[in-house]
Amino acid sequence: MAPDTARLGEQLDPASTVLLTVECQRGVVGPDGALPELAATVRKSGALANIARLVAAAHDADVQVLHAVAERRPDGRGASRNAxxxxxxxxxxxxxxxxxxxxxxxxxxPVTEDDLVVRRLHGLSPVAGTGVDALLRNFGCRTLVVTGVSANVAIPNAVFDAVNLGYTAVVPADAIAGVPADYTPAMVRHTLALVATVTTTDDILNSWRRPQRPHRPQRPHRAR
Structure with a gap:
């Protein structure tokens, strides 16, 4: 069932919302990435294009954007090996x-100088153990919009961690992807919908286009 428009608008107040992109990096979702099936699915489904639309709209609405990237040292030090x-x-x-x-x-x-890129060397979650929680609290975040890949592992990890930390999680179901393609709607319906507000890219864009509260003060420049 679609979320109430007024309630969704309250949850997505730009002053207390952060948009998170998960592993939307060239080596994962790019045409020459390490996981061709996932890369093809995220592009064919329109999820990658929707993520780009959401990020652009977040920039226009003064919503903070975080990009969560998974990476490793050339020597592999610090990388997890327990799964x-x-x-x-x-x-x-x-x-x-x-x-x-x-x-x-x-x-x-699109990436601007106000976006933060949070990098992790270990684990499955873009939130737990990465410093994201402290950043969200410093931004006054109450709602975390979760986008990206994959619906198999990192996306549910991010949603569960956000909820456990006290944030409201919002998931635009057409801006996440996993493999096989039909797994994502099943995950959304039977798991994520139980703990997050499930919506669409267009609903979020419409909410951010509506007249909002007075524009928040300009944030100081942050090192990336």
Whole structure:
């Protein structure tokens, strides 16, 4: 069931909302990424284009944007190895090495100097153990909009962590993707809908286009 428009508008108040993109990096969702099936799905489904639309709208509405990137040192130090997924990742033809093009935010997602890029060397979650919680609190965040990949692992991790930390999670179902393609709607319906507000890209864009509260003061420049 679609969320109440007024309630969604309250949740998405730009002054207390942060937009999170998860692993929307060239080495994951790019055309030459390490996971061709996932990259093809996120593009064919329109999810990547919707993420780009959301980020652009967030910039216009003065909503803070965080980009969560997974990367590794060339020597692999600090990387997790306690799950099959991590071991499989080490054998992929494209490695998400610090400083490489693989860890740059993928086109067509726009990035501005006010965006923060949060990088992790370990684990599955873009939130837990990454410093994201402290950043969200410093921004006065109450609602976290979660986008990106994958619906198999990182997206539910981010949603669960956000909820456990006391934030309201909002998930635009057409701005996330996983494999196989039909897994994502099942995950949304049977899992994410139980703990997050599930909506669409257009609903979020419409909310941010409406007249909002007075424009918040200009934020000081932050080092990226």
């Amino acid at each position: 099959r997924l991590f071991k499989a990742t080490e054998r992929l033809p494209v490695q998400q090495v610090i400083g490489s093009t693989a860890v740059r935010i993928a086109e067509p997602i």
